[in-house]
Amino acid sequence: MYQFPQGFYVDVRIEDRFTTRVAYINGDLQEQKVRSNIGAFIRLFDGVRWYYSSLTDLDAIQDQIDTLANMAEANPDIDDHPYVKMYEVHTDELIQYRDKSLKDVPLEDKDKLVKQVADMCTDETIKMVNAFYVDDVTVKEIFTSKGSHVKFDKQTCGIGLYMQCAHGTNKNQFAASRAEIYFDDLAQDLPHFEEEIAKNVAFIQNAIPFEGGEYPVLMGPLATGVFTHESFGHKSESDFMVGDEAMRKEWTLGKEVGQPLLNIIDDGTVLGNGYVPYDDEGTKGKKTHIITDGILTDRLHSVATAAALEEQPTGNARSINFEFEPIVRMTTTYIDKGSTPLKDIIKTIDNGIFVDTIKHGSGMSTFTIAPSRAYKIEHGEITTPINVSVITGNVFETLHLVDAISEEFELLSFVGGGCGKMEQFPLPVGFGGPYTLVRKLNVM
Amino acid sequence: MNKEYIRIKRKETSVKLQASAINSIRIKDIVRNAVRVYKDDKLGIAGAIGSTSIADLEQQAETNLAANIPYPYPIEANHKDHRDYRETKYTEQDIMTMTETLLNELNKEYDDFIYSESLQAVTIDYTMTNTAGLDLRYQDEYVNLGFVVKAKQSANLFDTFISWSGRKLDLPRLTTFAKQQLKAERNLVDLPEGDKVPVFFADLSTVGGYLVRQLNGETYGNKASLFDGKLGEKLFHDKLNVVQDDDPKTSFTRFFDAEGVTKENDRVPLITDGVLTNVFTDKKNAAKFDLPHTGSASGGYDDVPRVQMVAARPLVDSKDIAKTLNGKPAIFVMVSAGGDFTAEGHYATPVQAAYLFDGKQFIGKLPNFNMNNSIYKMLGEDYIGTFQADHLYFSDDYYVLGCYMNVKSE
Numbered sequence: 001m002y003q004f005p006q007g008f009y010v011d012v013r014i015e016d017r018f019t020t021r022v023a024y025i026n027g028d029l030q031e032q033k034v035r036s037n038i039g040a041f042i043r044l045f046d047g048v049r050w051y052y053s054s055l056t057d058l059d060a061i062q063d064q065i066d067t068l069a070n071m072a073e074a075n076p077d078i079d080d081h082p083y084v085k086m087y088e089v090h091t092d093e094l095i096q097y098r099d100k101s102l103k104d105v106p107l108e109d110k111d112k113l114v115k116q117v118a119d120m121c122t123d124e125t126i127k128m129v130n131a132f133y134v135d136d137v138t139v140k141e142i143f144t145s146k147g148s149h150v151k152f153d154k155q156t157c158g159i160g161l162y163m164q165c166a167h168g169t170n171k172n173q174f175a176a177s178r179a180e181i182y183f184d185d186l187a188q189d190l191p192h193f194e195e196e197i198a199k200n201v202a203f204i205q206n207a208i209p210f211e212g213g214e215y216p217v218l219m220g221p222l223a224t225g226v227f228t229h230e231s232f233g234h235k236s237e238s239d240f241m242v243g244d245e246a247m248r249k250e251w252t253l254g255k256e257v258g259q260p261l262l263n264i265i266d267d268g269t270v271l272g273n274g275y276v277p278y279d280d281e282g283t284k285g286k287k288t289h290i291i292t293d294g295i296l297t298d299r300l301h302s303v304a305t306a307a308a309l310e311e312q313p314t315g316n317a318r319s320i321n322f323e324f325e326p327i328v329r330m331t332t333t334y335i336d337k338g339s340t341p342l343k344d345i346i347k348t349i350d351n352g353i354f355v356d357t358i359k360h361g362s363g364m365s366t367f368t369i370a371p372s373r374a375y376k377i378e379h380g381e382i383t384t385p386i387n388v389s390v391i392t393g394n395v396f397e398t399l400h401l402v403d404a405i406s407e408e409f410e411l412l413s414f415v416g417g418g419c420g421k422m423e424q425f426p427l428p429v430g431f432g433g434p435y436t437l438v439r440k441l442n443v444m
Numbered sequence: 445m446n447k448e449y450i451r452i453k454r455k456e457t458s459v460k461l462q463a464s465a466i467n468s469i470r471i472k473d474i475v476r477n478a479v480r481v482y483k484d485d486k487l488g489i490a491g492a493i494g495s496t497s498i499a500d501l502e503q504q505a506e507t508n509l510a511a512n513i514p515y516p517y518p519i520e521a522n523h524k525d526h527r528d529y530r531e532t533k534y535t536e537q538d539i540m541t542m543t544e545t546l547l548n549e550l551n552k553e554y555d556d557f558i559y560s561e562s563l564q565a566v567t568i569d570y571t572m573t574n575t576a577g578l579d580l581r582y583q584d585e586y587v588n589l590g591f592v593v594k595a596k597q598s599a600n601l602f603d604t605f606i607s608w609s610g611r612k613l614d615l616p617r618l619t620t621f622a623k624q625q626l627k628a629e630r631n632l633v634d635l636p637e638g639d640k641v642p643v644f645f646a647d648l649s650t651v652g653g654y655l656v657r658q659l660n661g662e663t664y665g666n667k668a669s670l671f672d673g674k675l676g677e678k679l680f681h682d683k684l685n686v687v688q689d690d691d692p693k694t695s696f697t698r699f700f701d702a703e704g705v706t707k708e709n710d711r712v713p714l715i716t717d718g719v720l721t722n723v724f725t726d727k728k729n730a731a732k733f734d735l736p737h738t739g740s741a742s743g744g745y746d747d748v749p750r751v752q753m754v755a756a757r758p759l760v761d762s763k764d765i766a767k768t769l770n771g772k773p774a775i776f777v778m779v780s781a782g783g784d785f786t787a788e789g790h791y792a793t794p795v796q797a798a799y800l801f802d803g804k805q806f807i808g809k810l811p812n813f814n815m816n817n818s819i820y821k822m823l824g825e826d827y828i829g830t831f832q833a834d835h836l837y838f839s840d841d842y843y844v845l846g847c848y849m850n851v852k853s854e
Contacts, residue, residue, distance in 0.1 A: 054473075171668060235601070365600040389792040
């Protein structure tokens with residue numbers, strides 16, 4: 001289809017994206033937006049540097065390839081470059097959602113569903129409500145100068161609910177969200193929103209100030225998911241290790257990095273937010289066992305990082321849209337389920353904290369989780385709701401402090417946020433997991 | 445029926461580093477168009493990325509009127525204001541050369557660090573016009589430099605940042621300042637003694653973001669703000685002044701809001717001499733809650749305008765940080781990510797990168813620590829001041845806010 005100039009590796013990614021957004025603010029319709037946009041991202045590599053271009057005029061792709069080639073220096077040995085040798089070649093068309101596309105769901109049905117959620121927020125403690133429905137149907141097509149041509153589709157729909165609540169001096173924000181592949185499944189999630197609203201109302205009415213300090217912390221599936229993503233997931237993205245001997249030594253495969261009960265997985269084949277049939281440079285999505293029985297067994301790669309570290313690509317080169325180059329990102333990342341019933345874990349905690357839901361998290365050498373609903377655990381029982389600003393821990397120590405992992409397990413997909421890495425935010429990712437007990441975290 | 449047209453042309457050139465070497469150059473040239481139609485107190489909107497037929501968008505916007513999105517407010521009319529803030533034109537080669545020059549200098553003297561991320565030049569041309577005679581245009585060009593710095597021996601993902609933003613980069617000056625910062629980065633020092641320490645913030649996004657959320661007129665009108673019912677009351681330090689800043693010279697944003705509203709001197713006072721004087725509003729919430737209209741609607745190019753966030757800044761109220769500190773050691777926080785506020789307005793955060801600071805320069809690198817305080821104290825009895833700090837070359841026009849914080853080692 002395209003004339004790829006000699007002496008370069010070139011790939012072209014075209015994204016055709018259909019989106020819907022219907023939003024209600026405090027019960028009034030704020031927005032009903034349906035959009036279709038198309039754009040392309042071109043990468044050209046001369047063996048030394050990458051040259052990128054993002055454009056919306058698909059007729060100009062060939063010209064832009066030629067322009068990038070003029071900026072670069074042709075390399076007669078480009079095919080022998082380790083990156084180029086490692087790129088997978090596939091010819092595939094994986095269009096899965098044509099017959100049950102979110103595009104075909106009437107706008108009125110989408111409106112009606114989110115209105116039902118907005119109308120649930122009637123309690124007097126709920127002062128502001130932003131309820132929105134969003135969907136995204138994306139068809140991606142990738143061509144490479146090695147001969148790959150893959151075309152595939154993805155779709156998600158979801159409802160997000162932000163509430164600002166006030167009761168006396170307690171003022172707080174809460175969020176609830178669910179994402180699904182099919183609209184009919186999303187319609188089944190309404191009871192989830194009813195439960196979340198009731199929990200938030202009870203929380204704002206009863207939450208009390210809390211004295212910070214070090215406590216055992218039990219995290220629910222959502223908090224476990226964020227903890228996994230922030231405390232460890234970002235460290236497994238191997239672009240941080242390229243050209244960095246200290247990081248390579250710190251994260252040597254085979255090293256014990258956590259308790260033997262700990263297994264962490266990144267899986268691009270799980271349907272949902274993190275679904276990657278092919279990543280954004282055409283590598284097939286894979287299931288990667290990052291930690292196995294507490295031992296570091298793998299990490300997340302693009303082709304460039306895999307070649308640099310002499311490992312194998314894992315299908316984790318992702319970008320937020322056609323305006324950006326793919327970089328190493330997570331897909332659906334989770335702690336695998338354990339074998340202990342949740343009730344037995346709670347019984348072991350004499351004076352601790354249960355984090356049910358969270359506002360946000362961050363991950364560096366110190367990771368953070370900002371709870372939206374947290375509760376005391378006293379003498380083996382979850383008791384009083386408490387106001388906590390943030391929970392922190394040291395990444396290098398915390399995985400060794402995971403004392404229990406529940407057999408209860410839930411993978412979650414959301415709308416209204418995502419993962420941020422440098423300039424690229426938000427990227428949809430999946431997470432969740434079991435209930436996880438960490439022996440000691442700093443509660444602030 | 446009135447029609448309104450928004451066109452945003454944004455060009456970016458980004459040079460990216462990996463492992464202390466230039467890895468890529470990226471060129472983006474993206475146009476976004478939106479059309480709004482106003483009819484019978486209703487609003488319809490359509491938008492698209494790329495070269496699009498305006499006639500098609502007009503048709504789609506008219507179709508969108510069927511959604512019945514209410515807009516019973518007069519639109520802006522008969523106002524022309526074109527402003528061009530471009531000072532320096534940076535070519536792709538300029539950006540590449542500047543990156544190479546700075547990188548070579550740093551690699552020469554400070555090769556015990558690894559540098560990554562980017563230098564980016566952004567050109568923006570934003571127009572908003574309508575059939576009632578509104579004709580606004582904002583043009584600008586600026587540079588964002590953000591190098592992630594990591595010590596080669598460190599197991600952290602990063603240890604600090606070298607950053608700069610503005611319209612005219614003085615590269616030799618930035619190089620000198622970056623080297624001073626890296627010299628301090630090498631010098632590991634202990635936290636200053638005492639539980640309560642003067643702290644200066646390189647980045648006010650968490651604290652400022654929280655404050656702005658409480659000053660949102662919709663939040664305030666719905667009684668969900670921490671400052672509920674306190675409009676007109678003195679809540680903070682006498683010398684504290686906070687404004688909504690829509691002056692492109694300092695905010696690097698357009699001078700009109702999403703409803704095309706401009707304001708006197710491009711600023712709106714929010715806190716004046718410690719008194720809560722205004723919450724910020726769009727047309728809808730000003731009318732709904734009988735609040736002054738401050739021209740603060742925001743949203744994406746093809747969104748229904750809505751009051752959400754604004755660019756707010758404290759005004760400079762103090763001079764000479766070193767003299768104010770009077771020999772007392774202070775902390776300059778480079779990165780404090782992940783913190784948050786409780787329901788009562790109490791802020792707590794880990795600090796991932798900070799320097800010991802004497803008011804003039806960075807003395808040494810501090811270990812990670814935690815800090816906390818309430819918003820009322822940070823901007824009240826524990827407020828030190830907001831200082832013009834051009835000796836810290838982080839931007840064209842750099843100011844820094846200081847207050848006492850409760851500090852605790854990790």
